[in-house]
Amino acid sequence: MLVRTLAILLAALLLIVASAPASVFVTPAFAVNPDEMLSDPGLETRARKLSAGLRCLVCQNESIDDSNADLAKDLRLLVRERLKAGDTDEEVIDYLVSRYGEFVLLRPRFDWANLALWATPMVVLLFGGVLAFVTVSGRRKRQAPQDLSAAEEAAIAKITADRR
Known part of the structure; x- marks a missing residue:
């Protein structure tokens, strides 16, 4: 009796897993590669925070943190280089906006x-x-x-x- 009950539960579990969309069992994957990460955890946290607010210019609806595009990787590396050089978060954002325009920001600034x-x-x-x-x-x-x-x-x- 116990074996039969366990077999039914296992079959039900397999049926649920097989019919559920894949997104239920997948956690969000960030496109940041381990070789891009900074050794300083404080700088890496700042870089992740900044890159989450920057738009991938290829994908356009993804942040550079989520995108696998080559340009997004270049932008992630650029953000990290600027942080290592001692720039503040605002200076990094200003630098990217001066190069790519306001479009690079996922949330545009409020100005005239x-x-x-x-x-x-x-x-x-x-x-x-x-x-x-x-x-x-x-x-x-x-x-x-x-x-x-x-x-x-x-x-x-x-x-x-x-x-x-």
Whole structure:
């Protein structure tokens, strides 16, 4: 009886594992190779933090930390070289932005050059709210009951009197 129960449980487990998508059992793999890593753990942590916020210019939706592209590897090495040279995190970012433009940042900076990028969603939301308010208040005004004039009340009274 016990063997049969264990066999059923094993078959169920194998069925679950076989039918589950592979992403359930896979942990995220970073593209950073061991030969790229810095021996100083503090600098390596800073490099990983910086590279997580930098866009792979080939993949465009991945950070250079996650990308296997050659350019991403070059950027990872460049970040580490700049950190070893004594640059601050901000100096490394400024250097990369000066070479590749704001596009290299996964989260663009807030400045006057990209104000439209940051303000457009708020402007559209505000415009939609004002439009909805004007539309609803206009409908309420049109649907508001009007008082009848004396002539209209007399005409209604005459019509209802004729029907009796």
